[in-house]
Amino acid sequence: MGASDSDYVATNRAHWTKANAEYTDARAEFAWNEPEISWGVWNTPESELNVLPDVRGKDVVELGCGTAYVGAWLKRRGARRVVGVDISPAQLATARRMNEKTGLGLELVEANAEATGLPAGSFDLAVSEYGASIWCDPRKWIPEAARLLRKRGELVFLRNSTLSVLCMSQEGVTTTLQRPQRGLHRIDWADEPETEFQMGHGDLFRILRESGLELLDLVEIFAREDSEDHARYSYVTADWARKWPSEEMWRARKR
Numbered sequence: 001m002g003a004s005d006s007d008y009v010a011t012n013r014a015h016w017t018k019a020n021a022e023y024t025d026a027r028a029e030f031a032w033n034e035p036e037i038s039w040g041v042w043n044t045p046e047s048e049l050n051v052l053p054d055v056r057g058k059d060v061v062e063l064g065c066g067t068a069y070v071g072a073w074l075k076r077r078g079a080r081r082v083v084g085v086d087i088s089p090a091q092l093a094t095a096r097r098m099n100e101k102t103g104l105g106l107e108l109v110e111a112n113a114e115a116t117g118l119p120a121g122s123f124d125l126a127v128s129e130y131g132a133s134i135w136c137d138p139r140k141w142i143p144e145a146a147r148l149l150r151k152r153g154e155l156v157f158l159r160n161s162t163l164s165v166l167c168m169s170q171e172g173v174t175t176t177l178q179r180p181q182r183g184l185h186r187i188d189w190a191d192e193p194e195t196e197f198q199m200g201h202g203d204l205f206r207i208l209r210e211s212g213l214e215l216l217d218l219v220e221i222f223a224r225e226d227s228e229d230h231a232r233y234s235y236v237t238a239d240w241a242r243k244w245p246s247e248e249m250w251r252a253r254k255r
Contacts, residue, residue: 008186008195009112012135013087015194016066020090023232024067031069032098037077039129039158040247041233042223049219051249053154055079058124061148063113063141064131068095068106074127075104083107083123085116086131114140120147126155133157134196137186138207146211149254155213156252161220161245164236165198172235173246204250213252220245 016024037046046052056078062071065084075082084106086092092108099106111117113132126145133141145155160168162181169178170191179187184203187196199207201218208215223241230238236246 008188009087011193011195015192016086016088017090018192020067020088020094024091025094028067028069028094028098031067032072032102034069034073037073039249040221041230041236042221042227042238042241042247044221044224044247049221049249051156051217051219051251052077052127053125053156055125059083059122060125060127061085061116061118061123061145062131063116063126063128063145064133064135065095065108066091066131067098068092068108069098070127070129071106072098072102072104074125075106079125081107083109083118085109085111085113085118087112112136114144116144116148118148121150123148124150124153126153128157130158133159134198135194137197138199138204142204142207142213143211146213146254151254153254154216154251155208155254156250158247158249160198161248162198162200163244164246168235173237173240175240208252212255214255215250215252217249217251219249219251221247221249 038044055074057080059081060074060079062084065071065086068084071082071084084095092110095108113136126148164173166177166179166181167174181200184198184200187198222245223238227238
């Protein structure tokens, strides 16, 4: 791997501090108040994917919550308790501002999603939308998510599709393979220093199973016919994503 395992935490914290100043803080008001839950680059409605369990009266933890808009959606859906975990003080400051403004009562914790320090068996649902799901090592954060869940609790997470990662260059997703799938794990991007963790399906299946989780669903997400290129997330085009899945939503349950 080259660099030590701990270096990416500081690198990614710096990346998200910068991102918060550039766009996530400005977007927080809109994101917290979206009328319908939608996922990822193409704002795919939850009503189309149906990947979330019923959260009414449930305890939820969002791993790598950023500005915690997903947690806000779930609290509005009737979750009893929502805890957001993130390593970025800047993003959490935005989340706290929005939490105070809306009065939703989220709990926000500065911690690494790979080792949250939260009590075991405290939650019915763990969720991550491009949070821990790609910025933390799945060999660490998935077992931690499983530890936090009660029996029959569920884990739902959104990530880049394996295919898009295999085709992704420094400039964006291409129509040719850019890296081998064998050994796919840690990717260090150089243009804006950041570290992602991307693994193939087989490796993730094994990590889920070894963590005591059973896969319930894997939804591959394509761009809709009316989707347009995203101004902020320009690494993948709508034309590409209409042909191949650019994102994946995973749902698993603790045995």
